[in-house]
Amino acid sequence: MLWFALILVGIGAMQWGSQRVCALLGELRKHWGIAETGGGALLGLATASPEISVNIASVALGWPDIGLGTALGSNVPALPLIFVISYVSTRWHRRRAVAEHRQNPDSAPPPPMPQVKEQAVWLQMLPYLFVVALLAALTLTPGWEGLQPLDGLILALVCAAYMVRALRAPGERVPCQSPGRKTLAALPGFAAIAAGALVAVLASRQLNQALGISDLVGGLFITGFLCALPESFSAWRLSRSGRATSAVSAAVADGIYSLTLAMLPLAIVGAAVGNVGLYALNLGFLGAVLLGYMALNRRVVVGEARSSLLTPARVGVFAAGYCAYVVVAVRLIA
Template identity: 50%
Template sequence: MIALLPWLGLVLLGIGMMQWGAARAAVLLQALRDRWGLPATAGGALMGIATAAPETAVNLSSAAFGWPDIGLGAALGSNVPALPLAVLLSWLATRLRPEAVPPPEVQPQVMEVQALPYLGVVLLLAALTLPPPIAGLQPVDGLVLCAAFAGYIAHALLRRPWVEQAPMPPGVAGRAAIGVPAIGLGALASVVGAQHVGAPLGVPDMVVGLFAIGLLCALPESWSAWRFTRDGKPTVAIAAVMGDGIVSLTVALLPLAVMGASVGDAAIYALNIGFLVAVLAAYAIRNHRRRGQAMGPGFVAFLCAGYIAYLGATAVLLRR
């Protein structure tokens, strides 16, 4: 076990580098959103492109090394806890304030612009990868997923109403340019480290990707929900998480589709897909057509209980 510590450290270092670079890219895209006067839901779509950059880089690295299940697991592992964590942290951001404030509410437009497209992407991915005759990712699947992303981003960016434009802060483009190579190097480090942690322990690559990379990538991304909600932007917080999920399950999977990646553990994979469908369906059912989504204690408890049940089901499948 002691011999695995340097590799685990490499995973953590790689994830830290990816998040450092993605944060700088996110600042640039947020500045562009303000510069163009795009609505909050469109801002979430742009932020999702930046925050999903680590998953894209991990997929490139895992495909290059011939470990596709690490990339596929990382993509799912960053999606599954993201929305429950973001909702929990958004609620805590208001509950822990000294003054009494109501639970945060997400604008109803998120349902049409983010939640329903996200659910559609998850169902599309399931249809492309789960049926036995066509199980796995093929190049044509990558084209279909990229087309789905193109439709989503066009719908998000062309939506009205637009808001007041703001000037671009100085230096954001330069900082983003420095962040991009950090994302690539971090992905290489995390993939190599994760494989060297999981292989000696006999842990499947998909599970390594789920919990050694995906979960750790989701933590700082979801933590941004706290900051956005504290700044009075809960809609941006949830829209960014959903936008990240859409990107990571469409264009980010293109490297794995090009190499024709198979699904290593179909049961674990199906469990993750099923959990995402259940969470997004619950969001849709609870969303009010006019008031949007209130992130109160009941909804928080429901999502957290669901994630705990997911962890229990994963443990059962691993013991089979």
């Protein structure tokens, strides 16, 4: 219980720090006139900072499997959780708004059901799918097993190309004050992320040993899953305010950085993938979720833009898929 509590403390410190950095990047997004989907790519740098920091700390301490498991474990549940949370959040607040609007017609109209702009598919989903496929090819192809320095260089170049493409999406510049104060306010956030990563990795190692599980399994189902929860539940606030596109875009950007930038420390030291079957299952599930979203994507016209609605059937498919993933993963571990 002590080590588990310390993991929570470390993750809490990293999330607190990433929120400070998010505030700074949010101001920069508006100041630079970056589109909502491009803003998700920018904010993803902050939300992915815990995974990146955990990987650096795990490599420095000689336990790279913790970092690898955390990077994958925070990615796998993220999109299913965000789809479910976005739908439930909007549905719940819409019902309340409808009831209030009936009692008071002058009140604000009920918000629409969660919609994800078509732009998010092309700017976020397809690059994410490409990164997952590329990582699988680099680490699972016979003769290329594991992560090597060349793999890290390739992933870094792909990450840079994704950032340039996403940030160049047209957006409206919002007049705002200089982000100088936000920059100073973000400095403690960087320190909290670094300290939190060190505490989380040290506690994870002790907890894994106490439970008798491998570092990869502990990173996947304990540290990584706990890292994904705060980021996923931010979708509740974003969806409630009609920003489902931001919620999905930030999660996808987080995933892309977690599978590219966060892999650099592992690639430098030539880390192995450990349990190949479990590793392949995680990459396969990520690819299936992305392909499933694009296959189920139903475009609807909203003004002059096209969006996709998150319906109960679509949300249920992703939730059921994650449950099936857990069952298969448990069998592989056993």
